[in-house]
Amino acid sequence: EEGDLIVFPSNAQLSLRARGMTPATLRRHLAVLVEAGLILRKDSPNGKRYARRDRAGAIGEAFGFSVAPLLARAVEIESLAAQAVADRELLRVTRERLTLCRRDISKLIAAALEEGVSGDWEGISAMFRALLARIPRVATAEDLAPLLDEMGLLRAEIVNMLERRIKTKKIDANESQIEHHKQNSNPDSTYELEPGFETKQGEKAAAENDPNAGPSDERRLKPQKLSGGMSN
Template structure:
């Protein structure tokens, strides 16, 4: 078994207080703590930027984990691996010895492994009479297991930030396209307005988009672009409303010219479709069935649609989001998976959803598709509802895919789902809904 005394470095490497603190932190492992070493390594890879380690250092950590005989890292078992430099170099894809030592030092400095040097600086194991390990000298994986919770939370937060950044970039791309095409349409159709000035402002905003975009520097630019798009849409809608009176007057004139008070079809429309209808009735019916472009535009406006310039196939909107307090009231179990065991913002909710959807067995592709259709915030709320309902849902991944398909068709809303959970918890809520 491992000894818990402080080990000082062999050779000329000095001992520092920081090294002592890292050793003590590595020993502070709660009893019964276990982790699958490959799942934990995946979390380390996702949290690489926060841990300040390089991809080559992760290659060395991968090689060290292969020397640990079990799949589960456990504080009850020895966590020291003792490979030779030659064997470690082979499993690190043939890395040179000098490069190997440099990246081992990076892992030690990052607090992922710790050195446990022998009296002569060699790595070896001393076994007892029964064949068990009495003492092992090499590299300890205890710091990695001690920081497992911290690393997993950091990886979940980075994954949530990456998802939010992807959503911001998609919104920014759509907004850029909308503004460019709306300005082009306004100029081509001679809509009154200072479109040259708006185009210059648009180009000035685009030039401020940084190459290394992140949530902090991209969100303000997106807000400016969305405000510009809203301003352009308002100008175009105002122009459409100004065109409506003249179109209505021309429609009234055509209606007076086309009306025939002596026609029997005005009083007996059923005769028009009969076999014995007179030829003059059929001619009058065909004349009134012809519709001009202005008639079509007025008919679209009367039916609640937009003008012909902006008419298009209706798109399903994303489900309406609800206040965070309401989500947590209906689904309190999600709070256990937030940073620090609590959820204080929508960002914390999305971070917890990343952890929970993996725990529930929802595939990354199903989760990403739901985020692209419903948005990261609404998807996090759905994951919280699935977690709260527990055993009622046999296949969380299939259930989420079904909700995503319904949301694409505009047939899904979050309100009924949240209210159903609230009614199940408190029957008095049914009287308020």
């Protein structure tokens, strides 16, 4: 019954349960709950909250706040509370993703400037600063979602520019290696690459054409003939 759903705590008890809430703040919150239809007032003749009991100690009549509307909307309130928790978690995840995206863009722009990658980096930096200026201090996940999408597109564009730079450098390096390989494979460059080998080949050919030529060690050991006879 509705009479069993009337509570009658004093303001002092409510303040204690609310961890020391001031009387003015307590009265304001109670008025909001009444206005929202979550509780109903049942005032006593003197305006105080209390209960009358019979001789057996059972409550006969009580004056205070009826929580019957709160009980009737319990399922609705539970659903709203769950949605609030989900919204808070979504906001946390969105803020985290936005922070990571901001860091990525800052690092990518710094790397591009350091490597001297061609591009309108001044314009890209200005676009990035404009996006940062649009982030509100107090925002919902719905407020941050469009900004996160735009920052994601900007990050993807910067990554594409850097990847094109890397591919260009790889192509240049491959072409340089191919050209170097062609030079090494050119038969006309043998003399330039191996001059010592060519000199030795020439000396060997000259020695073979000279009939008086012999091994160098043999020429050194062979005695020389004297031009005149020797007397005993």
